[in-house]
Amino acid sequence: MPKYHFEIIDGFRLEDPMGQDCSDDAQAKTVADGIANHIAEDIERDDHSRAVVVLDDSGTEVYHTAIDDDADDAVSGK
Numbered sequence: 001m002p003k004y005h006f007e008i009i010d011g012f013r014l015e016d017p018m019g020q021d022c023s024d025d026a027q028a029k030t031v032a033d034g035i036a037n038h039i040a041e042d043i044e045r046d047d048h049s050r051a052v053v054v055l056d057d058s059g060t061e062v063y064h065t066a067i068d069d070d071a072d073d074a075v076s077g078k
Contacts, residue, residue: 002057004028006035008067009051019057028054029063036067043067 001021006028008014022028032052039050050067 004031004057004062005055006032007053007055008035008039009049009053010067011048013053025054025056025062028056029065032063032065036065039067 001023003019004022005016005019007016020028020031022031032054036052039052043050052065052067053061054063056062
């Protein structure tokens with residue numbers, strides 16, 4: 001099973017040296033969206049740009065999603 005690394009961009013890059021096994025890019029994107037939503041629930045709204053970046057095991061970026069405190073509204077349809 002391929003390994004993906006979920007790195008957090010928050011003014012600096014927080015690397016994920018361990019990574020996580022995912023069946024494919026689609027599952028890795030789902031995991032990244034979940035991480036972004038959880039972080040968004042825990043932060044206060046500000047003008048600071050944050051993101052989750054997914055890298056495959058070769059270091060190639062396969063997905064990038066913003067951490068947005070409005071993410072719950074989008075998911076729940078509000």
